[in-house]
Amino acid sequence: MPITxxxxxxxxxxxxxxxxxxxxxxxxxxxxxxxxxKCHSHQMRLKNRTLGAKK
Known part of the structure; x- marks a missing residue:
């Protein structure tokens, strides 16, 4: 159900x-x-937020 x-x-x-x-x-x-x-590491990245269809 889409959010309107x-x-x-x-x-x-x-x-x-x-x-x-x-x-x-x-x-x-x-x-x-x-x-x-969880593992206390400092190596982090941002989630990829590119929009579009998967190829």
Whole structure:
């Protein structure tokens, strides 16, 4: 069921796209995290947010 309310859609996109991923253990972390919550590594990357169809 698609979300039609623009405010709820913005909340859902932010929740789904704005976080960091650990290089070592691939855990999802908060966007403001300095180290991984699971393995305590400092090697983090932002989630890829490119839009479009997969090839």
């Amino acid at each position: 309310d623009p405010f709820k859609k913005q909340i859902a996109q932010h929740r789904r796209l704005y976080f960091k991923i650990c290089f070592r253990c691939s855990a999802k972390n908060d966007i403001s995290a300095k180290r991984c919550r």
